Amino acid sequence: MSSPQLSIAVESMKRVELITVAGRIDSSNASELDDALKEVIKSGKYNIILNLNGVNYMSSAGLRALVAALRECKKHRGDVVISEPSQRVAEVLDLAGLTVAEAPLFKVYDKNMAAVGSF
Amino acid sequence: MGKEEILTVPGRYDQIQVICQFVAAGAREAGLENDDVFHVELCCDEATTNIIEHAYGAEDVGPIIVTYEITKETYTVTLHDNGRPFVPDDVPEPKYPKIGSVSNGEALDDILNSLQIGGLGIYFMRKLMDEVYYTFNGVQGNSLVLVKNLAPEDHK
Numbered sequence: 253m254s255s256p257q258l259s260i261a262v263e264s265m266k267r268v269e270l271i272t273v274a275g276r277i278d279s280s281n282a283s284e285l286d287d288a289l290k291e292v293i294k295s296g297k298y299n300i301i302l303n304l305n306g307v308n309y310m311s312s313a314g315l316r317a318l319v320a321a322l323r324e325c326k327k328h329r330g331d332v333v334i335s336e337p338s339q340r341v342a343e344v345l346d347l348a349g350l351t352v353a354e355a356p357l358f359k360v361y362d363k364n365m366a367a368v369g370s371f
Numbered sequence: 372m373g374k375e376e377i378l379t380v381p382g383r384y385d386q387i388q389v390i391c392q393f394v395a396a397g398a399r400e401a402g403l404e405n406d407d408v409f410h411v412e413l414c415c416d417e418a419t420t421n422i423i424e425h426a427y428g429a430e431d432v433g434p435i436i437v438t439y440e441i442t443k444e445t446y447t448v449t450l451h452d453n454g455r456p457f458v459p460d461d462v463p464e465p466k467y468p469k470i471g472s473v474s475n476g477e478a479l480d481d482i483l484n485s486l487q488i489g490g491l492g493i494y495f496m497r498k499l500m501d502e503v504y505y506t507f508n509g510v511q512g513n514s515l516v517l518v519k520n521l522a523p524e525d526h527k
């Protein structure tokens with residue numbers, strides 16, 4: 253699923269779905285990310301790694317999609333973790349208080365491998 | 372004498388990037404560094420989203436007029452709409468969840484449900500901008516003013 257500004261690729265792995273997102277996420281297209289996450293969750297996959305290395309811009313609209321996915325996955329004892337966030341994404345997550353060191357809502361990993369290994 | 376530029380766009384989400392590019396150009400011209408330029412973009416993005424969602428209630432209801440002004444001391448962006456009054460101060464700051472050692476699934480769900488992503492835009496503005504003003508006029512509509520102070524070395 254993709255539009256000119258946003259690309260979303262889903263890779264099914266043994267225990268987890270790796271979703272690689274790239275481009276710009278704002279209110280005009282956050283629903284695409286939301287829909288992609290919902291589709292994965294609807295298919296019964298509740299362990300998700302979101303690689304956000306290629307996301308050069310994300311507003312609270314993107315955060316909304318992430319939190320909604322986390323909520324659903326947690327209900328099914330799954331998790332949504334972030335892998336390789338870009339500097340901008342890391343900053344926005346931090347600004348929103350979603351990755352505070354003591355009690356992060358989202359675990360963040362430097363590499364996909366580490367994120368996969370966490371499940 | 373400050374430099375001033377104005378941009379008028381239809382109130383649609385696909386115009387957010389246009390607004391971002393506009394205010395980013397002004398921010399760079401004012402001498403702001405990349406991080407601050409991003410902060411200005413993010414705040415204007417959030418402000419635009421709030422205008423469409425709250426002041427207009429939907430896309431394509433009215434225009435958004437964005438102006439920026441560069442002075443020696445400040446970079447100021449004003450976003451104006453003709454929608455219904457939307458007072459940023461009425462929006463409570465988001466509550467941060469205290470997860471701690473929560474292992475109870477239900478408690479975590481409560482926390483996630485109470486997480487206010489909705490007020491994040493205002494929160495970002497208050498945190499990232501040096502000053503945030505809001506005025507509403509029955510005839511002229513809402514005006515949101517975002518001010519970023521310029522450090523002496525920002526001036527080119």
